[in-house]
Amino acid sequence: MDHATPGATLQLSKHRIEALVDGIFAVAMTLLVIDLRLPEHLRVTSDAQLREALVELLPNLYSWLVSFIVLGIFWVANHRVYSHVRHVDGGLVWRTILMLGGASLLPFASAVNGHFFSQLAQGVYSGVMILIACGSLLVARHIHRNPQLCAHPMDEATYVAICTRLAALGVIALLAVALAGLFPGSANCAFVLGFTLRPLGNAVARRVAPQAEQAAPADAAS
Secondary structure, three states: OOOOOOOOOEEHHHHHHHHHHHHHHHHHHHHHHHOOOOOOOOOOOOHHHHHHHHHHHHHHHHHHHHHHHHHHHHHHHHHHOOOOEEEEEHHHHHHHHHHHHHHHHHHHHHHHHHHHHHHHHHHHHHHHHHHHHHHHHHHHHHHHHHHHOOOOOOOOOHHHHHHHHHHHHHHHHHHHHHHHOOOOHHHHHHHHHHHHHHHHHHHHHHHHHHHHHHHHHHHOOO
């Protein structure tokens, strides 16, 4: 347990906030499946009718799949970022809570997107994605700028890679909104581009790392 010194900034154990992150992501990922159900009034008397009903659920199923994968990616990314952290301060707590607020909204946004094939519905879904991304970016920025919170500080290449991935996700989300105006019901296909985010971030990190290493001695000498 950390002992605060008089006048020092309050520092908290990171384990409680990590438990909160795990809990909210687990609940959000579970709630996504609630929208995958056949209508209660449906009376199925043949395989053909059941097949037709299941086909009508395909947009909901695709929305669930995208949302589940995205939440999984954000959960893994958050734990990677928090691996740098030894303890948290109030700023990091509230930035994390902002990100969690977006995560808790995703089941609602996924349901809207699965039921209504419109640009507005896609805008709601993409808006929540961008909210989660912004919260995650603020978390990473706070950790990068406050090395005193870290067991091992976040290096420049890692930080730039995170920023690149989150910015690219925001672009993909906006692209999905644009596509919804042209191809209603198919705009979520844009999120397939999400599989390029990690390779993109890794490529940027490899490019930035040598520059950061060259800048470090110059900063130390100045």
